[in-house]
Amino acid sequence: MLMTGTAILMILTAGTPSDVGYEPLLEGRDAAAVEEIQANTELAPDDPVKLINLGIAYARQGRTEEAREMFEEAMRGSDRLVLETADGEWKDSRHLARLALEMLNRGEFRTGRMAAR
Numbered sequence: 001m002l003m004t005g006t007a008i009l010m011i012l013t014a015g016t017p018s019d020v021g022y023e024p025l026l027e028g029r030d031a032a033a034v035e036e037i038q039a040n041t042e043l044a045p046d047d048p049v050k051l052i053n054l055g056i057a058y059a060r061q062g063r064t065e066e067a068r069e070m071f072e073e074a075m076r077g078s079d080r081l082v083l084e085t086a087d088g089e090w091k092d093s094r095h096l097a098r099l100a101l102e103m104l105n106r107g108e109f110r111t112g113r114m115a116a117r
Contacts, residue, residue, distance in 0.1 A: 019037065019039070019040040019042075020037055020040070020047075020050055020053050021037040021053045022053070024036055024057075025056060025057060028060075030056075030057040030060045031057075033053065033056075034054060037050055037053055037054050038054075044079065046073065046077045046078065046079050048079055048080070048081050048083075048094075048097065049081070049093070051071070051077070052070065052071065052074050052097055052100055054070045055067040055069075055070030055100055056100065059100075059103075059109040064104065067104055068101065068104060071098075071100045072101065074093060074094065074096075074097035075094050075097040075101070077094075080092065080093055080094055081093040083096060
């Protein structure tokens, strides 16, 4: 499934926490996504999926500076993952964070593009 706009990330690996706001973000329920992500204590504070999805939710809520902080932190973080996008492409988490930051700068957070870890 390919949607234009954002890179909504979802954890698919068995045995890992999956509450990274995927469903609420997909449904446009950004406040619920923030709540779900922040409630997941199994995710590391610097988890790229957590940071990028929080950034997306914040951006959609108009919380631009908070979104920017999340994307920049995901770009700087020591944890680097290769994530599969909905169209089957594999992307580096830092690359996705950089793309999200560019989209934020252009004001493009109205629809979503899904990706999976």
